[in-house]
Amino acid sequence: MKYSPEDYAKAFSEIIAATADAKKEDMFKRFIAVIQKNGDGMRLKKILQVVRAVLVRQQGGRVVKLETARPMAEKALAELREKFTAKDYVEAVENSLLIAGVRVTVNGEEELDNTLSRKLKRLFK
Amino acid sequence: MYDIVEKLKKEIEGFKDEPGFEKVGVVTEAGDGIAKISGLRQALSQELLTIETEKGDVSALAFNLEENSVGVVILGDTQIVKVGDRVRQTGKVLSLKAGEEMIGRVVDPLGQPIDDKGVIFENPKDGKDYLLERNAPGVLDRESVKQPLHTGIKAIDAMIPIGRGQRELIIGDRQTGKTAIALDVILNQKLDAAAAGKPPVICIYVAIGQKNSKIAAMTEILRANDALKYTIVVSAPASAPAPLQYLAPFAGAAIGEYFMDQGKDALVIYDDLSKHADAYRQISLLLRRPPGREAYPGDIFYLHSRLLERAAKMSKEKGGGSLTALPVIETKLNDVSAYVPTNVISITDGQIYLESGLFYKGIRPAINVGLSVSRVGSAAQTKAMKKVAGRLRLELAQFRELQAFVQFASDLDENTRQKIKRGELLTEVLKQTDQSPASFDQQVLALYAALNGYMDDVPLPKVKTWEIEFLSYLGKLHSKDVVEPIQKTGVLDEKTETSLKGAIEEFKRVIQLKAKS
Numbered sequence: 001m002k003y004s005p006e007d008y009a010k011a012f013s014e015i016i017a018a019t020a021d022a023k024k025e026d027m028f029k030r031f032i033a034v035i036q037k038n039g040d041g042m043r044l045k046k047i048l049q050v051v052r053a054v055l056v057r058q059q060g061g062r063v064v065k066l067e068t069a070r071p072m073a074e075k076a077l078a079e080l081r082e083k084f085t086a087k088d089y090v091e092a093v094e095n096s097l098l099i100a101g102v103r104v105t106v107n108g109e110e111e112l113d114n115t116l117s118r119k120l121k122r123l124f125k
Numbered sequence: 126m127y128d129i130v131e132k133l134k135k136e137i138e139g140f141k142d143e144p145g146f147e148k149v150g151v152v153t154e155a156g157d158g159i160a161k162i163s164g165l166r167q168a169l170s171q172e173l174l175t176i177e178t179e180k181g182d183v184s185a186l187a188f189n190l191e192e193n194s195v196g197v198v199i200l201g202d203t204q205i206v207k208v209g210d211r212v213r214q215t216g217k218v219l220s221l222k223a224g225e226e227m228i229g230r231v232v233d234p235l236g237q238p239i240d241d242k243g244v245i246f247e248n249p250k251d252g253k254d255y256l257l258e259r260n261a262p263g264v265l266d267r268e269s270v271k272q273p274l275h276t277g278i279k280a281i282d283a284m285i286p287i288g289r290g291q292r293e294l295i296i297g298d299r300q301t302g303k304t305a306i307a308l309d310v311i312l313n314q315k316l317d318a319a320a321a322g323k324p325p326v327i328c329i330y331v332a333i334g335q336k337n338s339k340i341a342a343m344t345e346i347l348r349a350n351d352a353l354k355y356t357i358v359v360s361a362p363a364s365a366p367a368p369l370q371y372l373a374p375f376a377g378a379a380i381g382e383y384f385m386d387q388g389k390d391a392l393v394i395y396d397d398l399s400k401h402a403d404a405y406r407q408i409s410l411l412l413r414r415p416p417g418r419e420a421y422p423g424d425i426f427y428l429h430s431r432l433l434e435r436a437a438k439m440s441k442e443k444g445g446g447s448l449t450a451l452p453v454i455e456t457k458l459n460d461v462s463a464y465v466p467t468n469v470i471s472i473t474d475g476q477i478y479l480e481s482g483l484f485y486k487g488i489r490p491a492i493n494v495g496l497s498v499s500r501v502g503s504a505a506q507t508k509a510m511k512k513v514a515g516r517l518r519l520e521l522a523q524f525r526e527l528q529a530f531v532q533f534a535s536d537l538d539e540n541t542r543q544k545i546k547r548g549e550l551l552t553e554v555l556k557q558t559d560q561s562p563a564s565f566d567q568q569v570l571a572l573y574a575a576l577n578g579y580m581d582d583v584p585l586p587k588v589k590t591w592e593i594e595f596l597s598y599l600g601k602l603h604s605k606d607v608v609e610p611i612q613k614t615g616v617l618d619e620k621t622e623t624s625l626k627g628a629i630e631e632f633k634r635v636i637q638l639k640a641k642s
Contacts, residue, residue: 006193
């Protein structure tokens with residue numbers, strides 16, 4: 001492994017900022033090709049996650065992960081999305097281990113855990 | 126059953142949970158006993174973290190604080206930690222509970238019992254939390270080393286004396302008797318305490334990377350010799366993960382510090398720091414710290430210096446306790462110039478160097494008295510021993526120089542022959558078998574007889590028998606005028622010396638008569 005996902009993200013974010021809008025898609029394709037050429041295709045998902053986080057943060061936004069035990073209703077999801085700004089990237093993920101409730105993680109560093117699994121865990125600690 | 130349900134109902138009713146934003150980290154890599162965590166930017170170095178796995182919480186120690194991640198060593202079951210597990214800070218640094226209750230127990234480096242004798246502290250309030258990583262006592266809190274710590278090994282007590290609070294390295298190749306010396310030192314504390322009428326020095330034996338069978342055998346020897354009553358075994362065997370092997374000596378030091386802070390004398394044996402360095406190297410390489418000489422990380426010196434600096438003799442104002450450290454280092458092919466041995470030699474206050482050549486010649490303990498030194502122990506040597514053994518090192522040094530000529534003995538002048546003979550006799554007197562430490566007064570008496578020419582006419586194969594009979598004779602017939610004054614005062618004054626001379630001559634006459642009849 002020559003480059004870390006953070007290295008890729010930093011390089012891509014700098015180059016994309018200096019690229020004209022029309023050429024951005026082409027630049028992204030080149031970026032993917034470079035990752036494949038460097039033998040880092042297996043880590044593509046992780047690299048893209050970091051790239052997304054860097055780009056979102058550069059624009060003053062936050063990466064928000066909403067975890068629920070069951071698929072969230074469209075209306076509820078829309079309501080939750082409204083709580084955040086347009087610059088924030090909000091993704092909804094299913095996690096059956098949570099049993100019920102919702103867990104919100106911001107930038108992978110802070111969380112608001114209002115799930116039943118956490119409550120049960122605290123109760124029996 | 127009814128009570129339990131009611132209690133649970135009350136607990137559920139009274140349960141308050143007000144969720145708020147919390148700092149959290151996520152495991153991004155896991156394996157080989159280490160993990161990488163994203164997030165937790167506020168984590169402290171050496172902070173205890175909790176990894177929330179599907180099968181329960183696992184503790185981890187923050188080791189590498191990097192720009193985008195935290196490198197941790199996992200202290201529990203490494204197999205259940207997986208990528209995506211959440212990690213939380215505890216705000217605590219690693220500590221263990223130390224107390225009198227630990228005496229006689231075998232514990233792991235986190236202070237948990239592993240000897241099937243149940244919990245150590247029945248009451249959760251018992252014991253005191255001691256940090257595994259603690260700063261060594263400062264200069265003003267210390268006192269110079271001046272009180273002896275008798276090892277029961279004649280060669281050491283006579284020529285390489287160890288004082289309470291000293292750090293004396295035991296170094297040598299594999300199978301040269303390093304652990305045997307450590308064991309004898311522990312066993313001798315009982316003899317020494319009985320003679321002085323004081324409680325024995327609390328011993329902590331830290332086994333790092335040793336075979337489980339060896340640790341079990343060692344514990345059994347301690348138990349059989351009644352030495353487990355004042356000993357604690359900290360076990361991090363070869364099967365334990367590297368992080369636990371890395372923590373073991375720090376746990377031993379923390380337990381020792383507890384007793385030192387109580388004003389007691391403690392002795393901690395790190396067996397051995399070579400394996401400790403290897404465990405640290407493993408962790409460091411896995412955490413991708415830059416390798417240095419012999420692939421050890423750059424702070425390997427600091428690792429051992431901060432550990433051994435914790436040995437100290439405290440001042441009276443600080444309770445007057447002491448912590449003596451006997452680190453063990455295993456060399457490869459007698460190479461003391463390797464990285465870790467030279468480091469530890471320079472940190473400690475002296476070394477006991479064991480040589481495989483001497484061991485196979487039958488000289489046991491196989492101590493090379495030429496290369497062994499004690500830099501601070503002479504101030505702590507008992508006066509009687511100092512008076513008797515002052516000439517011992519010189520006579521043995523002269524013998525070593527002339528040793529090459531032993532086979533031409535008949536062609537040598539009388540003076541040289543005499544020196545060789547005396548050297549051979551002293552070498553024989555200094556031989557000791559395993560698990561037979563000699564009390565301090567016995568050592569003084571035997572060495573007095575040997576160094577003052579009273580044993581010159583004893584054939585070498587009969588030296589041991591002569592010594593045993595001589596000590597038994599003095600014990601039975603000259604206890605009051607010779608043995609007890611030395612035991613009680615630690616001094617060989619003129620009056621006692623005159624009595625001793627008379628007693629030796631008397632003993633020699635008795636054995637001559639016995640031989641004739």
